[in-house]
Amino acid sequence: MELPLPELPAFDYLHASSAQHALEQLGGSIARTRVLSGGTDLFVQMRAGSIAPTELIDLKHIPGLATIEFDENSGLTIGAAATMNAVARDPEVQANYPLLVRALETVASYQLRNRATIGGNLCNASPAADSAPSLLVLGSRLTLESVGGQRELALNDFFKGPGETALTPGEILTKISLPLAPTGWKGRYLKLGRNTSGDLAIVGVAVLGFPDPEPTSGFRFRIALASVAPTPIRVADAEELLETTTLSDESIEQAARIAQDLARPISDARASAEYRRAMVFELTAWALKDVRQMLEEEA
């Protein structure tokens, strides 16, 4: 019996046995070649006809590309092909980066997260990427590899636009590195969706705060937003304001206003731009107040 639904368009599925092997295949091919990890975005885009690769190189089985390693001195290294569930279930990630675990658990469904990878989430470069705000406030860096060698890049410099990244043709993302989370940090990821069942974010806000005697407020803050600009963004001006003034409801609301002004949302099926802007203010203030309360309880 034939299904009524269309098949995936034709392509050749190829295995890569090593990153070098994948890069050679990717670099040496004149065909429209794409890398495959979880496929949860790729296959959907292929079915929709928005991309039509003729070759897919599967990165999942490259040794080391799906490993998750924590080092007490240097922090966390996540292989680009590690699935969201593998990362969220990792005991070291749970103990040291619960903010990231919380963000991953808001993505789609459990079964989807068994395939979806962190690397894919970042390379797909959706403005709504749920892993991005938390990875941004945690100061993540990326390792990009090509036949010519490898380079490192701050995640903040990786996103270039909807679906666009700093990756050059023939280059792949192999590792996501997170420094040790700052001592005494508290964090929140607030995601507003049309429902609580794994829809894409209308607005996503990650806030991280930690004590530091140097700035006036006695704390440092990092704020990142998803789904309200062409890329996930950090809100550096609001972070600076919260460090250079005494922490209060007023300064928090001022910071939230800066975030709202920086947001450049669009109207789509999920929400209007106007609503998104209003919610950036509300959620940023909410997350900051939560984090402030947690920091004060600790102090």
Next chain:
Amino acid sequence: MKHHTISFTLNGTHEIRDVRSNLTLLRFLREQLGVMGVKSGCDTGECGACTVLLNGEPVNACLVLAAEIDGGKVITVEGLSMDDQLDPLQQTFIDHNGIQCGFCTPGVLISAKALLTRNPHPDRDEIKDALRGNLCRCTGYVRMIDAVEAAAKEGN
């Protein structure tokens, strides 16, 4: 288009097959292996009707290539019952009327089975969370949650 020889087990039976690159696990199961318990809903990983266990973990079969299951273990709803003996979850779904039209049921059972394997005593919120990726348009969620809760109480 490339073809791939894959070796895998389906509901405990070893199989070797030849598949083309663009064949999804969903179509492979239904069209070539006649496993009709796996349902085709959205083909985009949203509805969960095609949920199967791949190496013990639930996945959306519409977003997995047949070529990717080489060396793997696939369990579908057909693999839950043994020799006319229903899985305890299947029985509690019957007892609690957790089924209406039945289209989502195979995927729901697989997600619930995977939940009880990794967490034998989930609370209601954990059950809801595990079933988030399985849409029921008859909206029979409460009875499904009751059924999973009952199966967990029975110690499965």
